[in-house]
Structure formats: C-alpha cells, structure tokens
Amino acid sequence: MCAPRAGANFMDRGAIMLNRRARILTICALALLTAAVACAQKKSVKFSKQKVAPGSNVVIIIDCPTNIQNVVLAKFMAKDYRVKAFNASDLYTMKDVFDIRDFKKLARKSPLGKDDLLINAQKAHDNLYKLSIYNYEMQKAETLGEMKDKHNVRYLILLELNDWERVSWGRAIDLASYELVWVENYPTRYRDNLESIVDHFIDSLAGM
Amino acid sequence: MKPAALFITALVLASLLGSPGTARADAAFGYLHNRSGNGNYDYLETIFPNSFASSISSLHDIVVLKPGIVDERLKKRGLALKKSYTPRELPKIADGAGADFFISGDFLPLPGNRIEIRLHICERKTREVFSFVNTGKMETEIFRLVERISAVVATYLRQDGLYKTRAIPAGTRVALISNLSGKELNRLYLPFLEKGFPVLCAQNNDIGEIDDGSRFSNLRYISTRTGSFAAPDDAPEAHFFHGPWNNAGFNRQVDETGRFFRLYDSGYVETKDKTLERFSKGFRDSVDVLLIVGFSEDRRTSWLRAIDMKDRNLMWMRSNIAPDSRFDDPVAAIGQKIADSMGTDTGPAPVR
Structure with missing residues (x-):
C-alpha cells in the first residue's frame, strides 16, 4: 500500500x-x-596613429572641477607640452559661456510638436532634429579649424578620469587633418590615483 | 517535470548562446508607373514588375506574387491595384496584398536610350518604405538592368534591409556619428582605426553623449536623391483657405508656416543637401563618407546609414546588426562587423 x-x-x-x-x-x-x-x-583599448610628442601645442578638455583640471594641466606642462588656455584659465566655466559650441552635449527643446498644432509637424520636427545634428558637428569642425588657425593649436586632447573599477579614457585629434590619432580606454587600477592616470595617458600619447 | 525542467534550462541556455534568426520573406509586386506620359512605353508598366518578380523568384529563391495575383487579392478586399501610389497609401496596399513586402514604383525613359527606374519597397510589418533609383540602358541591356535591380531587391529582402551601392576601401576618410560617447565610443572607433580607416573628428570631440533620449533613432530615416528610407506619416493633407479676405498678419503667418514645411518636410532633401555641403566645407572637404551608427539602449543591436559625401547619396544601409555571441562586448563586436564589411560589396553577414 x-x-x-x-x-x-x-x-x-x-x-x-x-x-x-x-x-x-x-x-x-x-x-x-x-x-x-x-x-x-572594461577591457583596455589603445590605438595610436601618431605620437603627440612633448613640445606640441595642445588644448586639453576635461570635465572635472577646476582644482583637478589644474593638476592635469600641470602634469602636461611639466612634461613640456605647450598647453593653450581653453578651459584652463577661466574664472567661469564653459557652461557659462558657450551654447552650441560648448563641446558638451546636445540638448534642445522646441515648442513644435505640441498636440495643439493644427497640422502634424512631427516629421518636419524630426527632420529639423537630424539637420541640427549635422549643423552641430559642422560648427564644431569650424571651431576646431579656428582653434588651429588663430591659436596655433595642433592637438585637441579629451580626457575623462574615473575611479578604481571604472574606465578612464582619452582621445586626441590632430587639428591639421581633423583625424583621430590616439584613443585609449584605461581600466583604472586599485593603486592608481589622479596623477598616475594622467602620467599613464601622457606616456601613451607620447608613445613611450 | 523532469523533461520540463531540462527543457526550460536548455531554452535559457540556447537563448543566451544563440542569435536571433531571420525568416524567409515573400514579396508582392504592383505596377511600375510610366512617368514620361508617352503611351509608347505603357507596355513596360506590366513587363517590368513581371520581369523583376520572375528574376527574383528564379535567381534568388524568394516567393513572389505578380501584379495579376495581387490585383485579384485586392479586389477580394474591395480594393484595386493602381498604377501609382503615394508613400502614405503603400502600407494599406501591402496589408491588402498579404505578403511581407509590397513593391511598386515608376520609370522614366531618358535621353541617350537610357531609363531610370525607381522602386518603393514597403514592409507590411513595420510600414516602413525603402526607395531607390537605378539607371541603365534600354533594349539590349534591359535584361542586365532587370537582373541588377532584382539583385538589389533580393538583397534588401533577405538580409535585414541591406542596401549597398559600392565597397568602401581602407583609407577612405570616415566621419562617424553615433549615439555612443566616452569609453564606448573608443571601443566603436578601434576596429575602424585598426582596419586603416582615418576617422575624422565628427562627434569624437564630445565629452557628453550626443544621445537625446530616443530621438537619435530618427536618423534611421534617411532621404537622399537616389535612396531613402522612411515611415510614411498618417497626417492628413491640410487645405487652408487663403485669399484676399485674409489680412496681412495672417498671410505672413501662413507664409512663415509654409516656408517651415517647405524647408523641413516637402523640400527636406534639398535642405539637407545644403546642410551636408556646409558640413563638408566645415571639415575642409576632408570627409569621404558620413557613417551614422545607432545603437539600441542595451547596445545589443545596431543600424547603420552611410552617405557618400561626394554626391550626398545613400550608399549603404543596414538594420539589425548584432554580435555573433552574447558573451562579446556588443559595441566592439558590432564595430568589428561593420569595419570588416566596409570593403565588401554586400555588408555584414546576416544574423542567423
């Protein structure tokens, strides 16, 4: 049973x-x-098409508080790079000054597309958005051209520094050709600090 | 319970390890409208679609419905197959025809014994319309033209919306715009740089991301003179009363509104051409190809559009690009796939 x-x-x-x-x-x-x-x-990424050697005229864009910017710029200057004042010597931030040319991010709002419009403006609005992307990039290219011609800048260097377990990254653009000449993603190590990451990027840029 | 539990585990593992597949598509053909107004060419209105259908069916193994059968199907639903349709009408006819795709178009005989053929391919499920123009010689070379266009259509139908007019060899200077930023953007750039494509500084001087919510996906829709991809809108055509009874202020408003819609809707292709011309000058004519790559929010799928900056025409289009393995970094894997297929005529291999 x-x-x-x-x-x-x-x-x-x-x-x-x-x-x-x-x-x-x-x-x-x-x-x-x-x-x-x-x-x-989080894998590291590195590509270098040409060396950005000490002595080069550079502009460095980095999105962080001014005191940290100073540390980064001082590191570059100590290695003999000629750092041009861009967001380096300002008493104000880039956000206060630049609008569409601020190298920050795209953000726009338009009253078009409201529900109370007589006709559906969605398609025209979408097209306007697409054109604004092209225009934005074109205006940046013009600004970079001016940077090179008027201020004798050769390289634009972008950096973002992050803490341990995250990835710090950098990019360099040769303003003579508008080409990307260096990219690197650097997984920040436990023993890294601000100065060691910047040193790493400077060595990488210089091809050392 | 035992087989069920094993089945669920196997299903989860299979979905993790596998990639999405694609189904076989079928296509219904409408007529090709004779745009010349010359009645001597009217016979081609039926001959062309039947020839495309036969060629696609025999050479590319795709199920096709010829215009005669499509007309019968539409009649059963109280519709009739017309010679031409506005883009807005196409999704409804595609529904009536009952195939995955509905293909119609028009042709225009040109001087020098040449002919321009324009096809519109409407996908029933997405209601999106891809249009392209191809020009060739009449008479002796007409079969070659039919085969060439059939190959373009078959590739588009079978390979996730792939359209490519030519290979892009290493050394071509590429301006790349995407909705990635920072370290992700570096992972996308790397395969292009390693393959020997100079990447220009469109976008890559951004610290912040270009992505504005889901708006970036608008760039999936593209309009150029020889190729476009769009979702026909459902907006009704508005007719405004306009005449001597209107006062000057109202007339001015109407003019301004009309100008807005001419610039950004009906005349968008011309407006965009001018914008791209300025874009090219902004980069001192150093851009050969503008490559726009959009990623889904989870980065696991992507689409691309490429514009030839010499003539501002669509040269490459592809949807549903995905990494082969779910264990790969999707951005790097998709970037590698695109970079690998730059130099080929057909683009990345379809997802299987």
Whole structure:
C-alpha cells in the first residue's frame, strides 16, 4: 500500500531537486553572461596613429572641477607640452559661456510638436532634429579649424578620469587633418590615483 | 517535470548562446508607373514588375506574387491595384496584398536610350518604405538592368534591409556619428582605426553623449536623391483657405508656416543637401563618407546609414546588426562587423 506513495514522494523530491538544479544552472549562466560582458566592456583599448610628442601645442578638455583640471594641466606642462588656455584659465566655466559650441552635449527643446498644432509637424520636427545634428558637428569642425588657425593649436586632447573599477579614457585629434590619432580606454587600477592616470595617458600619447 | 525542467534550462541556455534568426520573406509586386506620359512605353508598366518578380523568384529563391495575383487579392478586399501610389497609401496596399513586402514604383525613359527606374519597397510589418533609383540602358541591356535591380531587391529582402551601392576601401576618410560617447565610443572607433580607416573628428570631440533620449533613432530615416528610407506619416493633407479676405498678419503667418514645411518636410532633401555641403566645407572637404551608427539602449543591436559625401547619396544601409555571441562586448563586436564589411560589396553577414 505504501510503496507507490513512497515512489511518488521520491519522484516529487527528485523533481524539486531537479528544479533547484535547473534554477541554479540558469542563475549561474546569467551571472556568467553578465560577468563576461562586464569584463569585455572594461577591457583596455589603445590605438595610436601618431605620437603627440612633448613640445606640441595642445588644448586639453576635461570635465572635472577646476582644482583637478589644474593638476592635469600641470602634469602636461611639466612634461613640456605647450598647453593653450581653453578651459584652463577661466574664472567661469564653459557652461557659462558657450551654447552650441560648448563641446558638451546636445540638448534642445522646441515648442513644435505640441498636440495643439493644427497640422502634424512631427516629421518636419524630426527632420529639423537630424539637420541640427549635422549643423552641430559642422560648427564644431569650424571651431576646431579656428582653434588651429588663430591659436596655433595642433592637438585637441579629451580626457575623462574615473575611479578604481571604472574606465578612464582619452582621445586626441590632430587639428591639421581633423583625424583621430590616439584613443585609449584605461581600466583604472586599485593603486592608481589622479596623477598616475594622467602620467599613464601622457606616456601613451607620447608613445613611450 | 523532469523533461520540463531540462527543457526550460536548455531554452535559457540556447537563448543566451544563440542569435536571433531571420525568416524567409515573400514579396508582392504592383505596377511600375510610366512617368514620361508617352503611351509608347505603357507596355513596360506590366513587363517590368513581371520581369523583376520572375528574376527574383528564379535567381534568388524568394516567393513572389505578380501584379495579376495581387490585383485579384485586392479586389477580394474591395480594393484595386493602381498604377501609382503615394508613400502614405503603400502600407494599406501591402496589408491588402498579404505578403511581407509590397513593391511598386515608376520609370522614366531618358535621353541617350537610357531609363531610370525607381522602386518603393514597403514592409507590411513595420510600414516602413525603402526607395531607390537605378539607371541603365534600354533594349539590349534591359535584361542586365532587370537582373541588377532584382539583385538589389533580393538583397534588401533577405538580409535585414541591406542596401549597398559600392565597397568602401581602407583609407577612405570616415566621419562617424553615433549615439555612443566616452569609453564606448573608443571601443566603436578601434576596429575602424585598426582596419586603416582615418576617422575624422565628427562627434569624437564630445565629452557628453550626443544621445537625446530616443530621438537619435530618427536618423534611421534617411532621404537622399537616389535612396531613402522612411515611415510614411498618417497626417492628413491640410487645405487652408487663403485669399484676399485674409489680412496681412495672417498671410505672413501662413507664409512663415509654409516656408517651415517647405524647408523641413516637402523640400527636406534639398535642405539637407545644403546642410551636408556646409558640413563638408566645415571639415575642409576632408570627409569621404558620413557613417551614422545607432545603437539600441542595451547596445545589443545596431543600424547603420552611410552617405557618400561626394554626391550626398545613400550608399549603404543596414538594420539589425548584432554580435555573433552574447558573451562579446556588443559595441566592439558590432564595430568589428561593420569595419570588416566596409570593403565588401554586400555588408555584414546576416544574423542567423
């Protein structure tokens, strides 16, 4: 009488065990996938087409408080780069001065597209958005051209510095050709500090 | 329970490891309208679509419906197959034809025994319309033209909206605009730089991202003289009463509104051409190709549009680009796929 019931219990227990195993396996697979993608995204990236040697005229754009900017700029100056004043010597921030040419980000709002318009302006509005992207890039290119011609800047260097477990990155543009000549993603290490990251980027730029 | 549990695990693993597949498409053909007004060419209105359908069916193994069958299907739904349609009408006809794609278009005989053929391909599911223009010689070379256009259509239907007019060899100077920024943008640039494509400083001098919510996806829709991809809007055509009874202030408002819509809607291609010309001058004519790459929010899929800056025409279009493995960094993998396929005639391999 008891044998089939015991068999059924055993089957149920087996199914529960299997379910648990399946769940654990699924969670492990998801964790593995997340970890793999996260690691892949934090991999270091480096490409250098030409050296940006000490002595070059450079503009450095870095989005951080002024005191940290000073540390970064001082590092470049100590290595003999000729750092042109761009967002370096200002008593005000770039945000206060520049509008569309501020090298920051695109942000625009327009009253078009409101529901109370007589006709559907969505398509025209979308087209206007697309044109604004092209215009924005074109105006930046013109500004970079002016930077080179009027202020004798050769390289524009962009940096973003991040803490441990995150990625610091940099890019350099040769304003003579408008070409990207150096890119680097540097996974910040535990023992890194502000100065060691900047030193790393300067060495990388100079091809050392 | 045991097989069910195993099945669920296998399904999860398969979905993690595998990639999305593509289904086989079928296409319905409408007529090709004779734009010349010369009745001597009217016979081509039926011959062209039938020839395209036969060629696509036999050479490219795609299921096709010829105009006669499409007309019968439409009649059952109280519609009739017309010789030409406005872009706005196409999704409704595509629904009526019952195929994945509805293809119609027009042609114009040109001086010098040449002919210009324009096709509109409307996808029933997305209601988006891809249009392209191809020009060739009549008479002896007409079959070659039919085969060439059939190949373009078949590639578009079978390979996730792929359209490419030519290969882009290493050394071509590329201005790249995307909705990535910072370290992600560096990972996208790397394969292009390593493949020997000079990347110009469009966008890459941004510290902040260019992405403005979902607005960047508007750039998926593109309009050029020889190729465009658009979602026809449903806005009704508005007719305004306008005449001597209107006062000057109202007339001025109407003029200003009209100018806005001429610039950014009906005459958008001309406006954009002028903008791209200024864009080119801004970069001192150093841009060969403008490459626009849009990523989904999770970065796992991407689309691209490429404009030839010499003639401002669409030269490459592709949707649904995805990494082959879910363990890869999607931005780097997609960038690698695009960079690898720059030099080929057909673009990245379709996702299978």
